[in-house]
Amino acid sequence: MHTLRAAAAAALLGCAGLGAALAAVPIVIINGNGPGVGFNDPTPATPVGGNSGTTLGQQRLIAFTYAANIWGSQLTSSVPVRILASFEPLPCTVNSGVLGSAGAWDVFSDFPGAPKPNTWYPAALANKLHGADLSAPSDPHIGATFNSRLGLASDCLPGAGFYLGLDGNFGNGTDFVTVLLHEMGHGLGFQTFTDETSGDYYAGTPSIWDHYLLDNRLEHEWVEMTAGQRAASAISSDGLSWNGPLVTAAVPGVLDPVSRLAIAGPAAGPAAHDYEVGDASFGPPLANPPLLGQVMPVVDQTDGRGLACNPLSPLNALAVNGNVALVDRGSCTFVLKARNVQDAGAIAMIVVDNAPGPVTGLGGADPAITIPSVRVSQADGNDIRAQLQRRSRTRSGVTASLGVNPAKLAGADAQKRILMYAPNPVEPGSSVSHYSTAAKPNQLMEPAINGDLTHDVAPPRDLTLPLLKDIGW
Numbered sequence: 399m400h401t402l403r404a405a406a407a408a409a410l411l412g413c414a415g416l417g418a419a420l421a422a423v424p425i426v427i428i429n430g431n432g433p434g435v436g437f438n439d440p441t442p443a444t445p446v447g448g449n450s451g452t453t454l455g456q457q458r459l460i461a462f463t464y465a466a467n468i469w470g471s472q473l474t475s476s477v478p479v480r481i482l483a484s485f486e487p488l489p490c491t492v493n494s495g496v497l498g499s500a501g502a503w504d505v506f507s508d509f510p511g512a513p514k515p516n517t518w519y520p521a522a523l524a525n526k527l528h529g530a531d532l533s534a535p536s537d538p539h540i541g542a543t544f545n546s547r548l549g550l551a552s553d554c555l556p557g558a559g560f561y562l563g564l565d566g567n568f569g570n571g572t573d574f575v576t577v578l579l580h581e582m583g584h585g586l587g588f589q590t591f592t593d594e595t596s597g598d599y600y601a602g603t604p605s606i607w608d609h610y611l612l613d614n615r616l617e618h619e620w621v622e623m624t625a626g627q628r629a630a631s632a633i634s635s636d637g638l639s640w641n642g643p644l645v646t647a648a649v650p651g652v653l654d655p656v657s658r659l660a661i662a663g664p665a666a667g668p669a670a671h672d673y674e675v676g677d678a679s680f681g682p683p684l685a686n687p688p689l690l691g692q693v694m695p696v697v698d699q700t701d702g703r704g705l706a707c708n709p710l711s712p713l714n715a716l717a718v719n720g721n722v723a724l725v726d727r728g729s730c731t732f733v734l735k736a737r738n739v740q741d742a743g744a745i746a747m748i749v750v751d752n753a754p755g756p757v758t759g760l761g762g763a764d765p766a767i768t769i770p771s772v773r774v775s776q777a778d779g780n781d782i783r784a785q786l787q788r789r790s791r792t793r794s795g796v797t798a799s800l801g802v803n804p805a806k807l808a809g810a811d812a813q814k815r816i817l818m819y820a821p822n823p824v825e826p827g828s829s830v831s832h833y834s835t836a837a838k839p840n841q842l843m844e845p846a847i848n849g850d851l852t853h854d855v856a857p858p859r860d861l862t863l864p865l866l867k868d869i870g871w
Contacts, residue, residue, distance in 0.1 A: 422470055422471055422472075422473060422474050422475075423469070423470040423473045423474060423475045423478070423479055423526075424470065424478040424479070425466040425467075425469065425470045425478065425479045425480075425481060426478050426479065426480045426481070427459070427462055427463065427466060427481055427483055428480055428481060428482045428483065428538055429459075429483070429484070430482050430483055430484030430543075431455075431484045431485060435485065435546065436455065436458070436484050436485035436486075436546060437455045437458055437459050437462075437483070437484070437485065438455045439453065439454040439455040439458070439485075440453050440454075440455065441453060441454040441455075442454075443456070443457050443562075445457075446561075446562060446563040447561070447562075447563015447564055447565040447566075447567055448563060448564040448565050449461060449464075449562050449563050449564050451562070454562075457562040458485065458560075458562060458574070460562075460564075461562050461563075461564065461574045461575055461578065462483060462578055464564050464575060465575045465578035465579050465582060465853075466481070466578075466582065468575075468579060468853060468855065469579065469582050469583075469586065469855070472855060472856060472863050473526075473586070473866070473871050474526070474871075475522070475525065475526035475871075476526075476529060477522075477525035477526060477528075477529070477530065477531050479522045479525075479539050479540065479586075480533075480537075480538040480539050480540070481500075481538060481539070481540040481541075481542055481582070481585065482503070482538035482540070482541050482542070483542045483543070483544070484542075484543055484544070485543075485544050485545070485546035486543050486544075486545075486546055487545070487546055487547050488543065488544075488545040488546075488547070488548075490545060490547055490548065490551070490553065490554035490555060491553065491554070491555075492552075492553055492554075492555065492556060493555070494555070495545060495547075495548055495554055495555050496545055497544065497545055497548065497572060497577050497847060498542065498543060498544035498545060498577055498578075498581050499542070499543055499581065499584075499827070500540060500541065500542035500543070500581035500582065500584045500585045501520075501540070501541060501584050501585055501589055502520030502521050502522070502539070502540060502585055502587070502589070502591075503521055503533070503537060503538045503539055503540055503541050504520075504521040504532075504533055504537065504539070505518040505519060505520055505521065505524070505591055505600070505605070506518070506519055506521065506524040506528075506532050507519065507603055509524055509527075509528050509532055510528060511527045511528045511529060512524070512527060512528075513527065513870060514606065514609060516603055516604070517603065517604055517605065517606050517609065518591050518600060518603050518604070518605040518606065519587075519605075519606050519869075519870070520539075520585070520586070520587045520589070521533055521539040521540070522539040522540060522585065522586055522587070523586065523587045523606075523869065523870050523871060525539065526870070526871065527870055539585070540582070540585030540586070541585070542581050542582070542585060544560075544574075544577070544581075548560055548572065549571065549572075555572075557570065558570055558571060558572060559571055559572065560572050560573075560574040560577070561573050561574060562574050566852065566853060569763070572847060573847070573851070575853055576842070576847055576851050576852075576853065577847055579842055579853065579855060579862075580842055580843060580847065583842065583843055583855070583862050583866070584831065584843075586866055586871070587606070587607075587866055587869050587870075587871065588831065588843055588862065588865060588866065589607065589831040590605050590607035590608060590611065590620075590830050590831055591605040591607070592604065592605055592607070592608055592620065592628065592830075594629075594632045594824050594826065594829045594830045594831075595629060595632070595824050595826070596625060596629055597623075597624070597625035597626060597627065597628030597629035597630075597631075597632070598625050599625075604620065604621050606869045606870065607620075607831075607869065608620035608621050608628075609621050610640055610641050610642040610868055610869065611631075611638065611639075611640065611641070611818065611830070612638070612639045612640070612641035612815070613627065613631040613634070613637060613638060613639075614636075614637055614638065614639045614811045614812075614813070614815065615634065615637045616631075619641060631820065632820055632824055632829050632830050633820060633821065633822035633823060633824055633829075634820050634822075635756065635820055635821065635822060636811065636817055636820075636834070636836070637820060638817065638818040638819075638820040638830070639810075639811045639813075639815040639816065639817055639818060640815060640816050640817075640818055640833075640865065640868075641815060642864070642865060642868030642869070643868065644864040644865075644867050644868045645815075645816060645861050645864040645865050645868055646814070646815050646816075647864075648857045648861055648864045649807065649810055649814050649815065649816050649861065650807065650814060651857055651858050652839075652857050652858055652859065652860065652861055653807040653808055653809055653810055653816070653837060653838060653839075654683070654802070654807070654808055654838045654839060655802040655803055655804045655805075655806065655807060655808065656802065656803050656806045656807060656808040656809075656836075656838070657675050657677050657683075657684045657772060657800075657801075657802055657803075657808065657838065658672055658673075658675070658684075658688075658799075658800075658801055658802060658803045659672065659673040659675045659748070659772055659774065659798060659799070659800055660672050660673075660688075660798070660799040660801075661673065661693070661782060661785075661796060661797070661798060661799075662796075662797050662799065663692075663794075663795050663796045663797035664795045665785055665786075665788065665789075665794060665795025665796050666785055666795070666796045666797070667785050668781070668785075669781045669782050669784065669785045669796070673774055673778050673782075674757050674774075674775070674778075675757060675772035675773060675774055676757045676758045676759040676760060676772060676773035676774075676835070677759050677760070677772060677773075677808075677838050678732065678736070678759065678760035678762075678770070678771040678772065678773075679759060679760065679761055679762060679763060679840065679848055679849040679850035680732070680733055680736065680760070680762050680763050680764050680767045680771070680849070681736060681767040681768065681769055681770050681771050682768065682769075682770050683770070683838075684770055684772070684800050684801055684802050685801065685802060686801045686802055686804065687801065688799040688800055688801025689722075689745065689746055689770060689798075689799070689800045689801070690797060690798070690799050690800075691720070691721050691722040691745050691746060691797065691798055692720075692721045692722065692792075692793055692794050692795075692796065692797055692798075693721065693722045693724055693748065693782065693786065693794055693796045693797065693798045694717040694718050694721040694722070694723060694724065694786070694789070694792070694793075694794055695717070695723075695724040695725075695783060695786050696710065696714050696717070696718060696723055696724065696725045696739065697714065698710075698711065698714065699726075702783075703726040703750075704724070704725050704726055705725065705726055705728055705729045705730065705735070706723070706725040706730075706734075706735040706738045706739055707729050707730035707734060707735065707738070708738065709738055709741065709742075710738055710739065710741075710742040713791070714742065715742035715743065716791055716792060717791060717792060718739055718742050718743060718744040719742060719743030719744070719792075720743055720744075720745060720792075721744060721745065721792070721794075722744065722745060722746045722747070722748060722798045722800070723739040723742075723744040723746070723747045723748070724748050724750065724779070724782065724783065724786070725739065725747060725748070725749055725750070726749070726750050726752060726779075727749050727750060727751050727752040727773070728752045731762050732749060732760040732761065732762050732771065732773075733762035733763070733764045733767065735747065735749065736764070736767050736769065736771050737764065737766065737767060739769075740767060740768065740769045744769060745769055746769050746770050746771065746772075746798070746800055747769060747770075747771040747772075748771075748772055748773075748774060748779070748782070748798065749771065749772070749773045749774070749779075750773075750774055750776060750778075750779025750780070750782075750783070751773060751774065751775050751776040751779065752776065753776060754775070754776055754777065755775070755776075755821075756775070756821055756835065757773060757774065757775050757835075757836075758773065758835045758846070759773065759835065759840060759848060760772070760773050761846075761848055761849045762849050763849045763850070770800055772800065782796070808836055808837060808838035809833065809834045809835075809836040809837030809838060809841075810837075816833060816834070816837065816861060817833070817834035817836060817837070818830060818832065818833060818834060819831075819832040819833060819834050819835065819844070819845055820834075825845070828845040832844055832845040833861070837861075839859070841860055841861055841862070842854075842855060842860050842862045843861075843862050843865075
């Protein structure tokens with residue numbers, strides 16, 4: 399048997415066990431915080447959303463136990479899973495921040511009961527397969543850290559901290575239970591130990607992940623490829639799929655048809671074609687028959703862009719009324735933009751990204767939004783905008799058709815295998831070890847927490863559990 403430490407070591411501060419979650423897999427939460435901070439923070443808190451804690455530390459622990467119970471009820475193992483958890487200051491700005499991180503503490507290979515030889519398994523899964531604890535009694539199986547400053551500091555997403563309720567009613571906050579489920583998923587095995595940049599195996603040995611990660615252009619799994627081929631596969635955009643049988647069988651019942659924006663009309667010129675779009679977590683989803691309308695830009699900036707962060711001026715309201723509003727990302731939430739153009743009479747909204755990169759969705763929640771919204775890349779948005787220069791006050795001659803392509807599933811390849819996250823350049827810690835952001839509905843194990851996620855980890859809503867079962871759970 400071989401074992402290696404796979405996660406960075408953390409100081410064990412006040413490492414008394416906080417108890418085990420009651421489930422098919424007992425999950426023992428180990429407090430990695432010192433007195434007065436993290437799980438021990440004595441700041442008074444009002445019970446919220448089914449969380450009865452009366453201090454910040456208590457509420458954090460109750461939410462953690464709740465999430466652990468969800469995972470524990472879905473899995474089976476005779477060996478309790480120990481999670482060393484703590485709250486620490488993590489990188490953060492006023493607009494973005496790291497919510498948390500987690501991963502396997504150790505990896506093991508060639509242990510009695512290992513299904514595949516010469517293959518790394520994360521500690522919790524290795525213990526399940528072996529039927530006994532392979533780790534030292536004082537070692538955790540999963541290490542997890544969460545941002546202690548989120549929403550509580552003026553320079554760390556102020557006003558958008560963790561929502562510690564258990565009911566999913568997070569409003570403008572970040573649902574902590576969802577973050578916990580995501581990070582625990584990584585620790586349970588939703589990760590590769592192979593280097594995403596070089597393609598080199600960890601200590602010369604592939605991980606169980608690599609047996610199911612497939613380059614869909616070569617139709618080869620990572621264990622069949624060279625390091626250079628793996629490195630190229632990791633930046634292939636839509637060239638990387640999951641080839642596990644349980645996930646693939648569940649994909650058609652979970653993923654929706656891909657959304658489609660088609661631009662046409664007498665003034666569309668070279669912009670007349672289909673576009674890849676990111677879906678909104680608010681408003682109605684796209685459907686067939688498609689919604690049709692003239693595209694009209696909001697212009698409220700001196701450079702010709704339109705942010706729509708304030709109620710629209712009379713001229714902009716006249717332009718978008720009964721039409722599809724084209725606005726730019728930036729300065730305010732997507733929900734506020736949608737509300738402003740909807741109030742002005744727009745029938746849909748297209749958001750143009752403000753930086754190059756792959757298309758992702760539009761986050762946020764507001765039940766009052768009744769119009770569909772999509773996001774396009776900066777380059778695509780600029781191509782569409784270029785054709786709107788010769789327009790009247792109410793018509794552009796450029797039409798948008800917003801619907802779905804029933805022949806293709808959002809976030810899946812042509813064989814209906816779910817795509818993995820493979821942006822170019824590599825995003826260390828995110829690339830390869832997440833589902834594609836193109837999946838619809840958004841999946842728990844995408845690289846960002848989206849506002850439409852629930853606490854489900856299994857079909858028909860989510861594909862995380864089938865993947866863990868593919869690798870041995």
